[in-house]
Structures are given as structure tokens and as C-alpha cells.
Amino acid sequence: MISTAITDLYYGFGVALEPHNLMYCFLGVLVGNLVGVLPGMGPVATISILLPLTFGMQPVPAILMLSGVYYGAQYGGAICSILLNLPCHPPHAVTCLDGFPLTKQGKGGTALGITIIAAFVGASFGITEMIFLAPFLVKVALEFGPAEVCSLMLVGLLAGSTLAKGSPLKGIAMTVLGLLVGIVGSDIETGQPRFTFGITELFDGVEIIALALGMFGIAEFMNSINNTETVDMKYAKVGVSDMFPSKADLKLAFWPMIRGTLLGSLCALIPGTGPTIASFVSYATEKKISKTPERFGHGAIEGVACPEASTHSSVQGDFIPTMSLGIPGDTVMALLLGALIIHGIVPGPQLISQHADIFWGLIASFWIGNILLVILNVPMIGLWVKLLSIPYRYLYPSAMFFVCIGVYAASNDMFQVGETIFIGVIGYILLRLDFHPAPILLGFVLGPRFEENFRRSLLISRGDLMTFIDRPISAFFLFICVVLIAAQIYVWLRKPKILAEGKAIEAQVPTTPYSELAE
């Protein structure tokens, strides 16, 4: 198995190193790093804007570029957290706790240096995990019938909605709303138009780009306008030479980095627990097992190394269920899955064998991309720091332009721009009511496939609902669903101590108006 993996990987590097693909990978990580640094822009909005621009491209460079935005943004997000104490990107929120004190002590450069090393270690492990685990998962998944696929999707949907931030009930409600939005359009089997209200443009369904940019673009800007603090650049002065950590710092950060990496890769495997949860869990663990927990929060280098490593390993591991099973773990993955579908690639276990170039090319590009990011971040740190000071009043109007033209370019139809405005208003109302919009996208992307498999499995069983329990694998997935719901009820009734600790850490993190959603 190892030898085939190495041959496949070799092939992957061949794909990823083609000049054309390499260029788009570079472009992806560059843009990702950029939006990661800019407060108020998230990878979801960025990927949605770039998506229509990839329509004319081959699928391989398109996917490499869009993925690059996601992990590139993680490198940039840390800069914002450490130097400005602004948790613009939720996975890096916890890094503020120790990163910013370090900056105040004049050790911001060291913190950034450690972050980059931790990021690279974490990412490398996540990628290795993907190389060995994904083909194995595929072997299992190829045995799945529609009933199993259906139950598995249910696990994904439930986990994605209950484990996310905020109230789990509201999360589930958002997932169901997403499934309903996914129904809009012509029914696959009978052609009956559903929820179209006689609007011809809706017969093909709601445009994923309009949904994503409405929810994560317009709604987000409405939430942040005149609501952002002026950025304090007092401490944000870092030179390249400050970035090389001393031996003592490295020694201090070594084990936390490894522990963070392992925790992050574990979180990646559980559907619905993305990088944000991984970073919080690993910070709490590190603080707990540390001999000097009182140093945390006052500039402990471990408090930077551990969550950063776990974020990055979880980000790369996130791709595993998406690429091997076709079940996305979070919003960004849902969007990437949507991108695959738009490019005519059917997600699911057959992806690796049918589109080996995409799968192995993507894995190889992760490594290339991460190396590029290290190169981008070390010598150019001064430039990224300068970008931090771009005020929001220039950012959001420019972003609105990209939103409008991106949605228009998706189908050359002004109707879609109107659709985006409408979704944006709804999205803002939902935001004000404390609904987290991330699960909508998850439900939307999985909805049509969920319905198709649900119908098919009941057709095969002649309407017998027991088919979902009689089949052992499907029963196992349903059991996980029951456990997930039971755990939520338990938490709601008892409010256990661990959660209280988690909340305490969350409460310490400085809040910013933007970016609840930039996940």
C-alpha cells in the first residue's frame, strides 16, 4: 500500500508541477494569504468570487487554486491575530491569547516564526494523513449503497450543524433551511418545478455563488459597516530577522506543536469539527497539561504553537471526507464540492480512481503550496503587515464590486445579482437572530444528493423504512446520529465542566464585529 501511495504521489507531483497548474496554485495561495491578512474578508467569500472565473479553466488548476485560497488564508489569519489582537479568522482566534502578549513584549516576530513552523509541521501531517487514509476510506465507501450514503450524509449534516458555533437547534434549523433551498428548481426525476414561484430563472435552482456571496458577502458587510474598530498598528512592526526563533523557544514549542498536530488531525476526521474547534480544544489541552499554566495568556510560546499546528493539520485533513466520500465537513469544503460539481466532476468514492489527476495533483499541490506560503511569508512579512492597515472603508466597496461582477459572470445574467441582494438581506436577518449561516451552504450542497439517495434507497426497499436499520453500516451511521443528538441534549441539560472551560477561553478572546462567519 505504501509503494502504491508513493507512485501515486509521484504522479501527483508531476501534475502539480506542470507550469500551468503551478501558476494557479501560486495564485491561489497568494490570494488566500492576502484575504487572510485583510480583516473582514474570509475564504468563503473569496472562493465564491473566484469560482466563476474558473469556469473557462481546466478542472485541475481550478481546484488547485480554490483549495490554495483556503489553506493560504490560514497563514494570513495568524498574522492578524498575533500582531493586532484581531481574530479575523475564527480558527486563529485562540492564537490572540498568547500571540498578542508576545507582540507587546516585542516578540511578535518570534511568535510569527513559530507559527509558520507549526503551520508547516501541522499541514505536512494532515497531508500525509490524507495520502494514506483517503484511499482506504474509498475502499470502504465503494461498498455503500444508497441507504448507506443517505445515512452517512445525515451524520455529516447533523455533525456540521450541531458542532458548529452557537445553538445546536438553530444549527439544525439552518441545515434544514439549506436543504429546502437546495430543493428550489426542477425535480430531477419528474421535472416538476418546485418553489420557483413561476420565475424561469429559478428552474435550474439557486446559484451556489449567489447563495454564498449573499450570506457571506452582503450580509457580512451589512453586519460590519461602521461597526469596525480602527486598527491599532502600534505594535505591528516586524522585520525578517526577528522571525527566527531562538533554540530555547523552539525547544519549548516542539512538543506542543506535535500534540497540536495530532489533535488537529483527529478533529479533521470527525465530520463537522473543523479547524476552529481543533484550535480551541488543543489550546485547552495544552494549558491543562502544562507545568506552568499560569504563563498562558501572558505570552507563552506554547499557546501559539499548539493551536496553530492543530489548525493547519485540521485544515488539510478536512479535505479527506470531502475528496474520498463526497461529504464536506464545513462551509469551505461544501463550496469546493460545489466547485467540483460545476466542473462536471461527480464527488464521491469514485473520484480518486476516475480523476486521479485531481486527487493526487491536489495532494502534491498542498505541499508545494505550503512551501510557497513559507517562502511568501518570511521575506515578505513587512508587506503583509502593511496590508493590515488598509481601512475597512476601502475594502468593502471594492469587495462589493467583486461580488456583483462575480455573480454576474457566473451566468451572464443580472437576475443572479438580484438574487444575491435578496439572499443577503435574508442572511442579515438570520444573523441578527443569532443563526449561524454556515450550515445553510452545507445543506444546500448536499440536499439534492440526499434526496436522490433517499428516494432510491426506498425505491429499492419498496418503501420499507427499516432498510436504513437492517443494513449494518447504515445502522452504524444512524447510531452516530443518535449519539450526536443525545450528547447535545446531555450538554443542554447538564452543562458539563469542560464546556464551561471552553466558554471561558472563548470569552477571553477579543471579539470583533467581523467575521463570526469567515470560517
Next chain:
Amino acid sequence: MQEKFKLKRDYYAGALMLLIGVGAAVTGSGYKFGTLARMGPGFMPVMLGTVLAFLGILIAATALGPSEDDDKRFLPDNPQWFGWFCILAGPVLFIILGLYLGMIPAVFACVFVCALGDNTATYKSSLILAAGVTVFGVLLFHYLLNIPFPLLRGVNL
């Protein structure tokens, strides 16, 4: 008698979900429902609508009783009516001007109006920003990416 019925945001939230759920279920019941073995197009909408309505009731119900979060206002502390208006007016202008005049006026107006929404923005700063974005946008989208969107309708540039 302090036991007065207090409005909370979660009631609005639950009510909204109930409304959407019932709406979806009622609309969905207009399509063929079918049987479990042969589901019609109406099956999923009715089922999901019912679930959503049920969730709406649960959301409102769990908010009953005293809670630490007493925030009953729907609007934020300082509502930004002008800002919201500008953000929404930008894309609306983009649609109208884009349909009748072309890409240059559409982009310019969109960015200009959106930029005015910020409290610290001036006409001058917004004009400069809009001009800059327009030049950049035209170069990128028209000349580099060739999207089919005439720069100025009726004028051959």
C-alpha cells in the same frame, strides 16, 4: 407581578423558522406526494417543511423561562440605516446601469454608492476609490478575462 411576557429574539427566530417551514410544507403539498416506495416531488418539501416548523417551535420553547441573555431587540445598538441602504443600493444600481448603460457606469456607481455608506467617507474619497476600482475592474474583467459585458452599451470601445 413581574411575570410579564417578555419578547426575546429567540421568539422571533422560532417564529421565522415556523413561518418558513409551514410555508414550504403548504407549497410542497401542491406537488405530487407519492408513496414511500415511489416518492413524488412533493415528499421532501413537505417533510423538510414540517421538520423546520417543528424546530421553530423548539427554538422558541427553549427560550422560555429566565435566561441570562435578555436582549429582546432585533436591531443592533446603533442601526446603520444609511450604511445598509448604501450597501444594497450599490448592487441595485449595478443591475440597472449594467442592463442599460454598460459595465463602466455600473461598476463606478456600485462602488461609489457602497463607499458612501461608511461614516468617515467623503464624496472625494469615494470618487477616487470608485475610479480606481473601475479602472482595475475593466482591465481585469474586460481585457484579461473577457467576460461578455459591454463597457458602454451602444458605444464600440
